[in-house]
Amino acid sequence: MSMVAPTDSASRLLFVVESFGLRVIMTMFLKTETVLRDWCGSMSVSNGDLESRWKCGDFNMADYDQDEVVNGVTVRDVKPADFIKAYAEHLKRSGKIELPAWWDVVKTASFKEYSPADQDWYYIRAASIARKVYLRQYTGVGSLKKVYGGAARKGVHRQHFQKASGGLIRHILQQLEEMKVVEKCPEGVNKGGRKITSHGQQDLDRIAGQVVRA
Structure with missing residues (x-):
């Protein structure tokens, strides 16, 4: 979505500040997303990490030894x-x-x-x-x-x-x-x-x- 630049000086200054702040927020978001993906990808496949992998959207039951997953299964999971x-x-x-x-x-x-x-x-x-x-x-x-x-x-x-x-x-x-x-x-x-x-x-x-x- 494009932003229309204002005409008067005060509005221009406010526009520049808001645009700069938006860019900073977007940059921080992209960096955070990259760090999070690297962290998710570097975790070892163990019982303690399965929940974290799932939260990161990188959980696939077929990727893991079934015996490891079963160790943490409770009645609520069935x-x-x-x-x-x-x-x-x-x-x-x-x-x-x-x-x-x-x-x-x-x-x-x-x-x-x-x-x-x-x-x-x-x-x-x-x-x-x-x-x-x-x-x-x-x-x-x-x-x-x-x-x-x-x-x-x-x-x-x-x-x-x-x-x-x-x-x-x-x-x-x-x-x-x-x-x-x-x-x-x-x-x-x-x-x-x-x-x-x-x-x-x-x-x-x-x-x-x-x-x-x-």
């Missing part, structure tokens, strides 16, 4: 559906979760018409709950009832939101506690809430790494 599926399979293989006697007839909420059709639904819900607690510490049964709630049909009337079954969620949390994946919050923090344990965090991150490798 798509929810992929992680839940993988962790549910892990829970099923481990044999540490004991299915309740009513697992094949229970409904996950009172507004549901039928029980889940998937035979592995209990493991899937357990994996989903473990992920929720991982992402949000001190999550309780009340919060999870809202998360897994949905619209209750009222015939010709308007649908209304209804919470999910609290007994089912509580039963899953108790099983995850026995597996040392989650634990109850300290007294005075959030009564009935759970948080992820160090063992649980390592376990979930390990499964997330396996999802990235797959």
Whole structure:
């Protein structure tokens, strides 16, 4: 965009000052950009530099050894559906979760018409709950009832939101506690809430790494 030079003396002086200042700013910007690009290009490819390379716009997953990238992977780096599926399979293989006697007839909420059709639904819900607690510490049964709630049909009337079954969620949390994946919050923090344990965090991150490798 060209600048039109003014006619009077005062305006000319102001025009020269503004033009000079604009040139100085542009020169500093170009120098900064050059230094930044040189810095990004000179960095070694290590786990600590990946985030910086990404911020510099020079990150390509294919350029790096996948094992190096996986070392820093957490649950937040994996798509929810992929992680839940993988962790549910892990829970099923481990044999540490004991299915309740009513697992094949229970409904996950009172507004549901039928029980889940998937035979592995209990493991899937357990994996989903473990992920929720991982992402949000001190999550309780009340919060999870809202998360897994949905619209209750009222015939010709308007649908209304209804919470999910609290007994089912509580039963899953108790099983995850026995597996040392989650634990109850300290007294005075959030009564009935759970948080992820160090063992649980390592376990979930390990499964997330396996999802990235797959």
